[in-house]
Amino acid sequence: xxxxxxxxxxxxxxxxAACCQISVRRREPALEExxxxxxxxxxxxxxxYYWALFDGHGGPEAAIMASNYLHxxxxxxxxxxxxxxxxxxxxxxxxxxxxxxxxxxxxxxxxIQVEDVVVGALENAFQECDEVIGQEMEATNQTGGCTALAAxxxxxxxxxxxxxxxxxxxVLKDSIVPMSSEFTPETxxxxxxxxxxxxPKLLDGEFTRFxxxxxxxxxxxxxxxxxxxxxMEGWGYKLVEKADLxxxxxxxxxxxxRLLGTLAVSRGLGDHHLKVSDTNIEVKPFLSCIPKVxxxxxxxxxxxxxxxxxxxxxxxxxxxxxxxxxxxxRSFLAExxxxxxxxxxxxxxxxxxxxxxxxxxQWVLDDSREASYDDISVFVVPLHNRAKDx
Amino acid sequence: xxxxxxxxxxxxxxxxAACCQISVRRREPALEExxxxxxxxxxxxxxxYYWALFDGHGGPEAAIMASNYLHxxxxxxxxxxxxxxxxxxxxxxxxxxxxxxxxxxxxxxxxIQVEDVVVGALENAFQECDEVIGQEMEATNQTGGCTALAAxxxxxxxxxxxxxxxxxxxVLKDSIVPMSSEFTPETxxxxxxxxxxxxPKLLDGEFTRFxxxxxxxxxxxxxxxxxxxxxMEGWGYKLVEKADLxxxxxxxxxxxxRLLGTLAVSRGLGDHHLKVSDTNIEVKPFLSCIPKVxxxxxxxxxxxxxxxxxxxxxxxxxxxxxxxxxxxxRSFLAExxxxxxxxxxxxxxxxxxxxxxxxxxQWVLDDSREASYDDISVFVVPLHNRAKDx
Numbered sequence: 001x002x003x004x005x006x007x008x009x010x011x012x013x014x015x016x017a018a019c020c021q022i023s024v025r026r027r028e029p030a031l032e033e034x035x036x037x038x039x040x041x042x043x044x045x046x047x048x049y050y051w052a053l054f055d056g057h058g059g060p061e062a063a064i065m066a067s068n069y070l071h072x073x074x075x076x077x078x079x080x081x082x083x084x085x086x087x088x089x090x091x092x093x094x095x096x097x098x099x100x101x102x103x104x105x106x107x108x109x110x111x112i113q114v115e116d117v118v119v120g121a122l123e124n125a126f127q128e129c130d131e132v133i134g135q136e137m138e139a140t141n142q143t144g145g146c147t148a149l150a151a152x153x154x155x156x157x158x159x160x161x162x163x164x165x166x167x168x169x170x171v172l173k174d175s176i177v178p179m180s181s182e183f184t185p186e187t188x189x190x191x192x193x194x195x196x197x198x199x200p201k202l203l204d205g206e207f208t209r210f211x212x213x214x215x216x217x218x219x220x221x222x223x224x225x226x227x228x229x230x231x232m233e234g235w236g237y238k239l240v241e242k243a244d245l246x247x248x249x250x251x252x253x254x255x256x257x258r259l260l261g262t263l264a265v266s267r268g269l270g271d272h273h274l275k276v277s278d279t280n281i282e283v284k285p286f287l288s289c290i291p292k293v294x295x296x297x298x299x300x301x302x303x304x305x306x307x308x309x310x311x312x313x314x315x316x317x318x319x320x321x322x323x324x325x326x327x328x329x330r331s332f333l334a335e336x337x338x339x340x341x342x343x344x345x346x347x348x349x350x351x352x353x354x355x356x357x358x359x360x361x362q363w364v365l366d367d368s369r370e371a372s373y374d375d376i377s378v379f380v381v382p383l384h385n386r387a388k389d390x
Numbered sequence: 391x392x393x394x395x396x397x398x399x400x401x402x403x404x405x406x407a408a409c410c411q412i413s414v415r416r417r418e419p420a421l422e423e424x425x426x427x428x429x430x431x432x433x434x435x436x437x438x439y440y441w442a443l444f445d446g447h448g449g450p451e452a453a454i455m456a457s458n459y460l461h462x463x464x465x466x467x468x469x470x471x472x473x474x475x476x477x478x479x480x481x482x483x484x485x486x487x488x489x490x491x492x493x494x495x496x497x498x499x500x501x502i503q504v505e506d507v508v509v510g511a512l513e514n515a516f517q518e519c520d521e522v523i524g525q526e527m528e529a530t531n532q533t534g535g536c537t538a539l540a541a542x543x544x545x546x547x548x549x550x551x552x553x554x555x556x557x558x559x560x561v562l563k564d565s566i567v568p569m570s571s572e573f574t575p576e577t578x579x580x581x582x583x584x585x586x587x588x589x590p591k592l593l594d595g596e597f598t599r600f601x602x603x604x605x606x607x608x609x610x611x612x613x614x615x616x617x618x619x620x621x622m623e624g625w626g627y628k629l630v631e632k633a634d635l636x637x638x639x640x641x642x643x644x645x646x647x648r649l650l651g652t653l654a655v656s657r658g659l660g661d662h663h664l665k666v667s668d669t670n671i672e673v674k675p676f677l678s679c680i681p682k683v684x685x686x687x688x689x690x691x692x693x694x695x696x697x698x699x700x701x702x703x704x705x706x707x708x709x710x711x712x713x714x715x716x717x718x719x720r721s722f723l724a725e726x727x728x729x730x731x732x733x734x735x736x737x738x739x740x741x742x743x744x745x746x747x748x749x750x751x752q753w754v755l756d757d758s759r760e761a762s763y764d765d766i767s768v769f770v771v772p773l774h775n776r777a778k779d780x
Contacts, residue, residue, distance in 0.1 A: 081627055084616075110603050110643065112616060112625050119624025127621070198588065213500050226474075226502060231517070231680040234509025235502050237471055253500060290621040 014056035014146075015313050015375040016063040020071055022048040022152070024078045024085070046086060048154040050074065051379050053166050055313040057263070058144035062270030065133045066146050070269075073129040074152065077121035084117040085155070118154060119293045122161045126150075126269070130289035134272040145263075145271030148291065149180060149311055151381070156298045158309065158383075161291035163267035168311040169322050170296060170383070171329045173304045176322050179294045183267035185250040185259040192259060192266060192286050193230035196249050204281050207260060208246040210238075216245050255318065259286055267291070298383070306333040307383045308343065315376030316354045319365060328353065329380075347380040404446035404536075405703050405765040406453040410461055412438040412542070414468045414475070436476060438544040440464065441769050443556050445703040447653070448534035452660030455523045456536050460659075463519040464542065467511035474507040475545070508544060509683045512551040516659070520679035524662040535653075535660030538681065539570060539701055541771070546688045548699065548773075551681035553657035558701045559712050560686060560773070561719045563694045566712050569684045573657035575640040575649040582649060582656060582676050583620035586639050594671050597650060598636040600628075606635050645708065649676055657681070688773070696723040697773045698733065705766030706744045709755060718743065719770075737770040 024046040050071050056063030084090040126148065137143065147164020160168045162180035170177035185192065189211060196202055196209035203209065211228040220240045227238050238244075252258050259266055260276045260283055267288045274283040310325060320328075332349055336342040356363040356371025363371035414436040440461050446453030474480040516538065527533065537554020550558045552570035560567035575582060579601060586592055586599035593599065601618040610630045617628050628634075642648050649656055650666045650673055657678045664673040700715060710718075722739055726732040746753040746761025753761035 077626075083614075084627065112603060116623075116625045117616070117627075120618070120622050120626040121624070123622050123624055124626055213502060224473075226507070228510070231678075232510050232513050233506075234511070234513055234683065235506045236467075236510040236514055237474065237507075288621075293624065 013375050014060045014063055015315070015377040016054040016056065016060065016067040016146070017377055017379065018050070018052045018054075018067040018071060019379070020050050022050050022071055022075045022078070022154075024048060024075060024082050046078075046082065046155070048078070048152055050150065050152050051309075051311060051381060052148065052150040053311055053313055053377050053379065054146040054148050054269075055164060055166055055315075055375065055377075056144055056146040057265075058271070058274065059142070060144070061137070061142040062133055062144040063146035065136050066129060066148055066269050069132050070125065070129045070148060070150060073125040073132065074122060074150070077125040077128065078118070078154075081117045081121050085114055114155070115157060115295055115297075118152075118157075118159055119295065122150070122152065122159060122293050123290055126161065126163060126289050126291050130269045133270045137270065137272055143271075143273065145268050145274065145287075147265055147268045147313075149313075150291070151179075151309060151311060151379075158296040158298070159293055160296075160309075160311075161293045163269070163289060163291040164265045165314045166312065167314070167317050168309060169325070170307065170309055171326045172301070172307045173330075176326045177296065178322070179296065179309070181292055183265060183288070183292075184257055185264070185266050186253070186257045188266040188288075189228075189250050190230050190233075191288075192250055193228075195286060197230050199285070202281070202285055203249065204279065206246060206276070206279055206281060207249045208244055209249045210244060211248060211250060212244070215248070215251070216240055218245065221245070259283065263287075303383050305384045306330065308333070308346075309379070309381040309383060310350075311379040311381070312350070313375060313377045315372045315374035316350060316378055318374060319354050319356075319369065319372045320350075325350065343380045343382050347378045350378045350380070351376045403765050404450045404453055405705070405767040406444040406446065406450065406457040406536070407767055407769065408440070408442045408444075408457040408461060409769070410440050412440050412461055412465045412468070412544075414438060414465060414472050436468075436472065436545070438468070438542050440540065440542050441699075441701060441771060442538065442540040443701055443703055443767050443769065444536040444538050444659075445554065445556055445705075445765065445767075446534055446536040447655075448661070448664065449532070450534070451527070451530075451532040452523055452534040453536035455526050456519060456538055456659050459522050460515065460519045460538060460540060463515040463522065464512060464540070467515040467518065468508070468544075471507045471511050475504055504545070505547060505685055505687075508542075508547075508549055509685065512540070512542065512549060512683050513680055516551065516553060516679050516681050520659045523660045527660065527662055533661075533663065535658050535664065535677075537655055537658045537703070539703075540681070541569075541699060541701060541769075548686040548688070549683055550686075550699075550701075551683045553659070553679060553681040554655045555704045556702065557704070557707050558699060559715070560697065560699055561716045562691070562697045563720075566716045567686065568712070569686065569699070571682055573655060573678070573682075574647055575654070575656050576643070576647045578656040578678075579618075579640050580620050580623075581678075582640055583618075585676060587620050589675070592671070592675055593639065594669065596636060596666070596669055596671060597639045598634055599639045600634060601638060601640060602634070605638070605641070606630055608635065611635070649673065653677075693773050695774045696720065698723075698736075699769070699771040699773060700740075701769040701771070702740070703765060703767045705762045705764035706740060706768055708764060709744050709746075709759065709762045710740075715740065733770045733772050737768045740768045740770070741766045 052070055054063035054066045147166050149166035149168060150161045152159045160179040165182045165184055168179040170179060193209045213226050221242060223240050224237045225240045226235045228235055247261055262276050262283055269289055271284055271287055332346050354372045354376050356365045365371050442460055444453035444456045537556050539556035539558060540551045542549045550569040555572045555574055558569040560569060583599045603616050611632060613630050614627045615630045616625045618625055637651055652666050652673055659679055661674055661677055665671060722736045744762045744766050746755045755761050
């Protein structure tokens, strides 16, 4: 019931998708614990389901590598913590109990849940995958990077890990649940500026870390200008100096926002040797490969037949908002209740909607707004009966 | 109608309070703009109202200095941006208009509001005040630090700036509006660990930046242990090495949580030369003096007669939650509608409630829970008719 469809409007498609089952096996099963394991799971495996979208830049290579490797990294990191996920008494027990009553210097154990260990595994898997991509890139002399949005269904919970500007939402009968947040130069301005403040050499005298309302020019020098530094959510005034005329670390607004005039995202995989053009300035120190992970617990919700997870690259979200997508999802599924391929057809329908119609040299949406010129990839994952899949 | 009352249970009270009017005058009034100014404000001043609480540690000196200086810093920073607050056409206009239509390299101006400039002034004022305290401390050979919670009412909006673990809430007729968030070693774990990762020398080999579920001991070496690093919201496993036995950068839980085993807060003013005892490790690099500022716009709410702002140091919030305080506020004010001193008596009542009753050697609350042993300071600020005060 899941399909990914590309609009293929551009010459080279830089979006990639992956989707597979992830079988987690314990690495070092201790003999005495084997039986507990058998009770918990009728095989020696724990089965997870994985969907991921990667939006490449500077070529499709990083996105291709990520689509080949991220699930391996996730499987590996989950196997490393498999004991914590399945054992009744995992190492350094996960429950809230005090490990060592007798020793007062030992504080009460923190309330760590299985869920927290899966989140940690996903965080570590993204970091591992970034290293793998770095090695592969170096070995094959390739370049480029990609965003990564990965969903993992495991033991009744949906984990969505995001590094970049793709987006995942749950469209439920009566609500829309956001499952990701975007990481762009704008949303991460303070983190980026703070790094430049701590390590000014990273800017090599070519950029200013300050944010201004617009690009400054020579005759602004000596004038009062609004600015923001790394520690500010509000704005202040400063007198424009010559150094303020440099290109800003974070510049532009919305889809035009750029990190070092180069990248539209602040998190993702790859870009290990990316430099600002015509300079020696490395972009990678400013990039983070760590995803934010959101968790949705199926046990706390009454999942209906038409409830779905929608994952898509920015090509979709640039032209359609959450509400528009949710409206299309609900009406499409209601109108096609008996169609066995309705979920994959819905994915196709969403891509076609965002791609629009060709009118002369332009692509336009049904309502004549400009359509998306970016690659568009969409996953539609039905949530109902998900538990039975395991 | 505002009163601050201290429980005075400890020998030395380290809480301080301040409350005053802040008159903001334009510094460099240009002749031609003078008239606009006169239209906007019948005097040359813009009047704000200010309330602040400071919870000192390592002595009351920093809290005393902060209570003497923070409002001066705020006034100074507001005066520096007075043009932006009151002028119809402030420098680098605050509206969303494009400053320079003719020059395509200049992007559309960002939608900066007057509110953002006041927020920036508060952020800069806290930083300025921290510098003033540092100088004063050095000159007078004093030590210590304090948290700072400041509320500013200006032009129909309430700004609450917080650095530390005090708290402000609005108790409205039908809702409670949180106006601050707490900054403790626990809430800022990732920021603190990240600094230690970037600058390992700050720990001088005495601390580990990793978080563990409990303090590790010698015979844990070689075992698997749950841990978190700076980039993790989830938990992972690692094998315990000898270096992991060091004292953790962030250790303990809730009220016991400490930064470098030393401080219970991660933001505040002062502490410029604070060292971890018996070491050369400086605490200040890990501390931030920047507040988070929350804004409440009176124009968007129908303020009722009994609606109030409650500001209090952690002495109150340690034993009473938002809901308990709101319940007390509403019932007290309803029962004392005709009492002209009801707001100050409510403040007294809240402090007494949190201080509890002496029973033998213990102080207990009405419901026999343990009372607060900390200093307790409370402001009750009525919101109704606030606009008329100006």
